Amino acid sequence: MINSFAELPGTLIAGLRFLFFPDRDFLQKKYEDHRRFTIIVSAFLSVLWAALWGWDWVIDPVGADNTVVLRLFFLVALAYSLTLYFIRKSSSWLAIITVVGMLAAEANFILILNHLDNGIVYGLGGFMYCMFIAVLVFQCFSLITNIIYTLSATLLPHLAGELAIADNFQHFQYAALIWPAALLAIVTQVVQSHHYLLRYKLERQLEALSTTDALTGAxxxxxxxxxxxxxxxxxxxxxxxxxxxxxxxxxxxxxxxxxxxxxxxxxxxxxxxxxxxxxxxxxxxxxxxxxxxxxxxxxxxxxxxxxxxxxxxxxxxxxxxxxxxxxxxxxxxxxxxxxxxxxxxxxxxxxxxxxxxxxxxxxxxxxxxxxxxxxxxxxxxxxxxxxxxxxxxxxx
Ligand SMILES: Nc1nc2c(ncn2[C@@H]2O[C@H](COP(=O)(O)OP(=O)(O)OP(=O)(O)O)[C@@H](O)[C@H]2O)c(=O)[nH]1
Missing domain, CATH: 3.30.70.270 (Reverse transcriptase/Diguanylate cyclase domain)
Known part of the structure; x- marks a missing residue:
């Protein structure tokens, strides 16, 4: 509880420190509270990304013939949703698999764009998606996982451009659009995580109050x-x-x-x-x-x-x-x-x-x-x- 305005910076710093180095109980509770949401969002995204083949066809009907199979790869995320349905325990492995899986989906998207006329330009909006997705999908993991994914997802197209994997990649154009979005995503993640921390603390206090005898503390x-x-x-x-x-x-x-x-x-x-x-x-x-x-x-x-x-x-x-x-x-x-x-x-x-x-x-x-x-x-x-x-x- 913050009693005066002067205490605010200290409280925020302590909260942020906790968010960067949380304990197991906090991570497990965060996972439990958001798991269903992540299952729904990833299943939805899986179908949406596959269905966006229609957008490929609008941009380039000829190139779209070559993107069908790649688009179908996005349906793998349905298996991920199903797996998450059965996994009730949070773990760093799960977070790592999610980050790698989402980066693989982004890499797949880059390959799709390569098949389309001016694909990389039309695809800028798609990269922006990755930023929103981080905020949605990664809510059930730690803040540090959120940030690692957002930064990696932002850097990946640069790397693909450097290695000539992404055709006609314009670093400046991409950076001007996507880096501010990434920054906004990170700020949103911090604020969101901090809000969740306040809720978690209140819940813990309530739990302690409701299970403790007021007179004796037993x-x-x-x-x-x-x-x-x-x-x-x-x-x-x-x-x-x-x-x-x-x-x-x-x-x-x-x-x-x-x-x-x-x-x-x-x-x-x-x-x-x-x-x-x-x-x-x-x-x-x-x-x-x-x-x-x-x-x-x-x-x-x-x-x-x-x-x-x-x-x-x-x-x-x-x-x-x-x-x-x-x-x-x-x-x-x-x-x-x-x-x-x-x-x-x-x-x-x-x-x-x-x-x-x-x-x-x-x-x-x-x-x-x-x-x-x-x-x-x-x-x-x-x-x-x-x-x-x-x-x-x-x-x-
Ligand atoms: N001060 C105080 N008294 C309480 C509290 N809760 C219950 N009591 C009292 O505890 C007393 C219990 O009395 P009884 O159940 O008759 O038992 P006892 O006098 O201890 O007799 P035995 O158990 O047979 O030895 C009652 O007078 C209650 O009013 C409390 O939180 N504070």
Whole structure:
């Protein structure tokens, strides 16, 4: 966000630096957002360029007999469109293939013009096309790819003229018309890419806001539940251990009633801070709502998970808190621990087992850690919303 006009140059320079050296995530998102557009444009151009044989015929009906086959070559771009339809991952190879393919199309165009009377003069408009095309087709690639293509496409006819591949090529005439168009294309690409960068940043900010809990900065339920489902699938596929802690503040209503909601909020925040302290970078701490947290421990079996839970529980129990009016108090948490089992059909079953262990921890006196496999008998969950009535989770 730009707060003052004085910040504008710095922001623009930082934006441009990023556009020239973007990260993988940005390139992938740009590709995903523009891929369909590139598929449509290249398919359209393919057919249009082939159909422009009609223009060859208008210029020179005799020469046009020799351009039919060359015109048909443009239809290869249809195969490119089709390929792009299946490739969902952006890569530098794809960008290189696109640049080379488009330059090959331009070279083909030069060969077509050679067959026509005054072809190179009539073809000047066609070279101008290449500039517009860069803006359209290359939107899904990096700015640097855009610029490399535009400059190469501008230089190629000069080179063809120098090597006598393009007949009667007039360097000055061509340069006077095409170089300003190339410059305009590059400016358009920069502005367009910068706009996209602003949109990308806003989207990322929105995403972070919508998946982060405002009070604690931890991940929220919206982020956590789909992630849990994904991690369960991954763990089942790879055979990696996955454990889950369900944590709930004990007698929290009393904290609120005695010390006020502001202090209650600080207690919730404190749980998040301590949870993060004991979690590794690959673990995810989430506030599921109210005074309830979940911590997902990847590559972690139930023994290790119990150790982590025990450390969190005792760290929280030893914290001294101060209320708004400086009263000293402490608080405790109960934690249910579950390790993913083959019988956990989905995230609701896994959460349900951790939750029933948490229920048991509360029932058996609070301020303790209970392992789901130690919970016998009727399946009890404090939080029915976690476990669907339709879910076919086995009883513990
Ligand atoms: N300060 C504050 N309180 C909250 C927030 N969200 C929920 N609460 C309170 O958390 C309390 C939860 O109380 P209960 O569900 O009865 O549980 P408890 O008092 O912790 O009792 P046990 O869980 O059985 O140990 C309620 O008083 C809610 O108002 C919040 O964001 N901030």
């Amino acid at each position: 991940r929220n339920r919206r982020y956590f539940i789909p992630l849990l489902a994904k991690e369960i699938r991954r763990a089942k596929r790879t055979g990696q251990k996955l454990s889950l802690l369900m944590l709930d503040i004990d007698m929290f209503k009393r904290v609120n009633d005695t010390y006020g909601h502001l202090t209650g909020d600080r207690v919730i925040h404190n749980v998040s801070v301590i949870g993060h302290q004991f979690a590794r970078d690959i673990d995810v701490v989430a506030r599921l709502g109210g005074e309830e947290f979940a911590i997902l421990l990847t590559a972690c079996d139930q023994q290790q998970a119990v150790q982590v839970a025990e450390r969190i529980r005792s760290a929280i129990a030893s914290v001294t808190m101060y209320s708004e009016d400086k009263a000293v108090f402490s608080y405790t948490v109960s934690i249910g621990v579950a390790e993913l089992e083959e019988s956990d059909k989905d995230e609701r079953c896994f959460l349900g087992r951790a939750d029933s262990a948490l229920y048991e921890a509360k029932e058996s006196g609070r301020n303790r850690v209970v392992l789901a496999t130690d919970v016998k008998g009727v399946f009890n969950s404090r939080n029915r919303a976690l476990t669907s009535e339709n879910s076919e989770c086995p009883e513990s």
